[in-house]
Amino acid sequence: MAQWQELLRLDPALQGRVSQLYERKFPREIRHCLCVLIESQDWDLAAVDENKANMCFHTLLVYLEEQWNRSIQENSVLQGPDFSGMKNYLLKHFQDKPLNLAKILSDCLKEERKILASAQGCGGTAMEQKWRELDNKVDELQRQTLDVKKEIKSLEALNEKLDYIQKTWQSQVEQHIGLAQSNAVVEEECLKRANFITQTKQMVLQQILNILTLAEQIVPTVTDVELPEWKRRQQMACIGSPVDTCLDNLQKWFTTVADVLLRLREQLQKLQDQNKKYSSTDVSDLSAPMAEIEKFALCLLTKLLANALVVEKQPVMSSLPHRPLVLKTGVRFTVTVRFLANLPEFKCLLKVKPVFDKDVEEATTVKGFRRFDINWADCKVLDVDTPDGGLVAEFGHMSLKERKTRAKGQNESRLGVTEELHIMKFVTGLQHAGLECDIEASSLPVVVISSTNQVLGAWASVMWCNVLSTSEPRNLLLFDDPPPLTWQQLSQVLSWQFLSVGQRELDKNQLSTLKDKIVDYPDDLVHWSKFSKNEGAWIWIDGILDLIKKHLVDLWRDGSIMGFVSRKKTQVLLQEKQSGTFLLRFSESNRDGAITFSWVEHTNGETHVHAVEPYTKQELSAISLPDIIYHYSLRAQRKMTRNPLLYLYPDIHKDTAFGRYYTETSAPKKVVDGYVNRRFASISDNPTPPPSPPREMDMTDMTDMDLDETMEKQYLIQELFSDLLSDLPELPDPWTSNQEMPLTQTTYADPVSSL
Structure with missing residues (x-):
């Protein structure tokens, strides 16, 4: 079902939120009439690629022209949508700026998906509530950090004033002997001010400690809960699920918390500098507590940044855009990585290197897996090259070459080519302001083929693996003894295949027919061999998917x-x-x-x-x-x-x-x-x-x-x-009836409103 059709089923309040997305940006009527066509285009890519933006823009124009001509032929100009007016609007506002159109639609479609996620029963509502609570915590973290910054600035002023008083008074006493009798009073006043400064420092340190305690709750939530959940959604999206894989929320949380921790370390350094500069005014030693707090902040920051690198777009060949994670030797593929802590300090600081099957050589060697090298595996610098200013690197010209490291028949793998799973990792190191950490991100398991006729089996492996392998590290030996899938698991994945290819999932009746054909076990399990091997059901289903894609969409x-x-x-x-x-x-x-x-x-x-x-x-x-x-x-x-x-x-x-x-x-x-x-x-x-x-x-x-x-x-x-x-009544058929045949009026559905 088209995303727009799902939005039309929402309650009025949520539809109002959708309507607000398009105010003063893009006519909602065009979004409605061209819903299917708009959603079939890759606006995320178009938003960063001017050539792609031009292609998408002209696709809309061609479609509107075709519909306008059809409405003229059918004499239904006044009855249907104003296709001519829509085309004129697009030409007037975006003919010279198709990139702007792509950015608008990319952002709006992402927000639509968020609204849909919030409306999908209790799960969506719970997720939205959880994100809102996390947003509030992060905002509170920022607010408290600003308060600490103000307090430390005021401490600087207090120290300066006390230091001035002490030095000026001593000079005056030396010049005027009569002032010596007032020395005790002045010293007492200075002592009071010094005590106040010390108390303020202790209060500020406690504030910093409170902020770090709150950050200690947020960092594991972001790195150990939200990030794995996003990775799981990305897994499902790779095999066709319509879930939202937008990184906006994660990037906001990583960036804000990292910025807070960096700023806190700077404020701690200012406190230490004040202690050294105004040591005569300090009546207590706070160096030990500050060292512990600094260590605490550094630990949190290291944990956060060590998890900040993600594979934003999984390995995919341009010839198989709808089947990522299937790579063919010698054929170019692309991968995109993103550093979620999007701060100016990190721009051009990180050099990312791709490595194939890093740290898995022992496991794969035991089973006789093939070994591969990456051609053109050059480092990429994470730079700001996206509309949202993200720290991104795209590896767009890589290919794989198999190593010939074993004699034929020696230590052969028991698995077929399409059942071998491999991992690509991206590694880098970060050194900044005394912080040093190694960072890496892993792709999802990929299948490497040597012939195009192996795509069918490879995609079956990708689907099976991503349903079962739900956490890291990935089980690359999954197909050595592949676990079965429940019909509920498999039916959902199969339905997604039809959604990806034909923009419509399988209904319960269609799934029931497939179940009768595929499942013959009393426990509703589907075994790998029955699904994919030889004359398995997947071969037949994939043929139908290809038929739909090419001729029946x-x-x-x-x-x-x-x-x-x-x-x-x-x-x-x-x-x-x-x-x-x-x-x-x-x-x-x-x-x-x-x-x-x-x-x-x-x-x-x-x-x-x-x-x-x-x-x-x-x-x-x-x-x-x-x-x-x-x-x-x-x-x-x-x-x-x-x-x-x-x-x-x-x-x-x-x-x-x-x-x-x-x-x-x-x-x-x-x-x-x-x-x-x-x-x-x-x-x-x-x-x-x-x-x-x-x-x-x-x-x-x-x-x-x-x-x-x-x-x-x-x-x-x-x-x-x-x-x-064809529009006239048929001649009487002497074999059937001598009655006059009625003239049947042919009616045509509105090509847009019926979508």
Whole structure:
């Protein structure tokens, strides 16, 4: 389901928050009308890549132009959305600044996802509440740090004044002997001031200690709870989950807490400098407590920064953008890392180096895993090169090369190529203001293939691994003895695959059909070998995913394809429906992905449910499925043809369901270069016996020659002028009825509002 459609189901208060996102930024009407198209574009990448921003911008313009032309052809300009006005708005405001459009939509889509997360039952509400509480703690940390800064500044003024008084009074006493009798009074006053300064220092140290105590609660929450939860969401996003993987919150928390700890260390240093400079005014030794507090602050800061490096975008090849973590030897892939403590002090300070299978050589060697080196594994400096000013480095020109380190047959792995799991790490070191720490971040397990025909098995491994391997360090020997998945786990992942490819998840009926096909264990478990090996279910499912991606995205997104429904269930669903009702389902026998339609006919008191031979990808490349449905016909006796497909299950007229996708209009076409226009027609022999002739018609009045001549003329007219006659009533069929056929008005759904 489109993200916008989910937002439309929210309560009025949350919809109001969505509406505020677009105020004075972007027309909400355009967001509504182009919801699916907008969400299909990668606006996050477009926001940082001007070429990508231009591509996305022109995609919107082309779509609006197509819809405008269609509304003109259908004479529905006043009935539908103002596509022309939308196009003019985009040209006026973003023609010269497509990057601005990309940034606006990228930010708005992220905020929409946050609003959706907050509305997803108790879990979303609890998460939002938890984040709000953490925000409040971090804000309190900042506020208290500012108070400490003010107190230390006032201490500096007090010390200066006391030091001035002491030095000035001593000078005056030396010049005026008579003032010596007042010396005791002045010394007592100075002592009072010194005691006050000491008490203030102790109070400030206690304030700093309180801040560090609060930071001691926040740092583990950020590093040990929120960061692993984000990594888990990223894992699920890699295998298709629509979860939010935005780093804004984490970066805010890491940056703010790191800044507070750095500022506290600076304030402690100022206190120490004051002690040295104004030692004559200090009546107590606070050096030991300050040293302990400094050590405490340094420990917290080290823990925070050691976890601040993350793999923002997992390894992915540009040729397989929807299947990250599958890498092919010799083929370029990209990875992006980010340092979450986004402070000016760290800009250009960190050099990150990628390393493949760091610290896992022993485990992989035991099992005979292949070893790889990274080509062009140069260090990258974390610099500010993103719109939000993040400390980011993109490794965009890396590839893998296998080491030839073992003799053939020696210490061979028991696992196949697509079951080997590898890790890429990114390492760096930080030295700043007395702080030294080693920092590293790990990718999710990747599968390295040597041939494109191994992608299918590799992606199955990636899905299986990321469902089961939920924490670090990752189990790279998972497939040595792969645990089974519950049907609940697998069904969710499979549903995400269809969401990623076709913008629509599987419903409960489709999942039920898949379960019957995949699960045959009483404990509802699916074993790795049954899912992926040889003739496993995944091969068939992946063929259907590819079929949807290449030829059926629109129909799948609209819900026009029932898809996963058995032949037996098809019979049950259709037999009670009116003649001409049909449904679309995937072939269960074609492993490469194919689709068929089944329809029902009631003849002579009998019910017949028929299915056409499935259409393959090759056939759908020549003509789209909506056009096949529109032109499909059955050839009855004596060459008469008719289209048996009238209503998409349960009772939607086929033109309402598919009219917007027809590529041929009903208007007659011109003769080009002397040739008569032709069309690709799908014709089958009628599997249903024709009904008995109606009693009202006297067949003795029509000779066989007249009958043949009449039907032959009708056949020729249909073949030559079908486009012209498509909106006219069909000629009476002498085999079925002598009644006049009603003129059926074809209606077309709004191509945008129905999304």
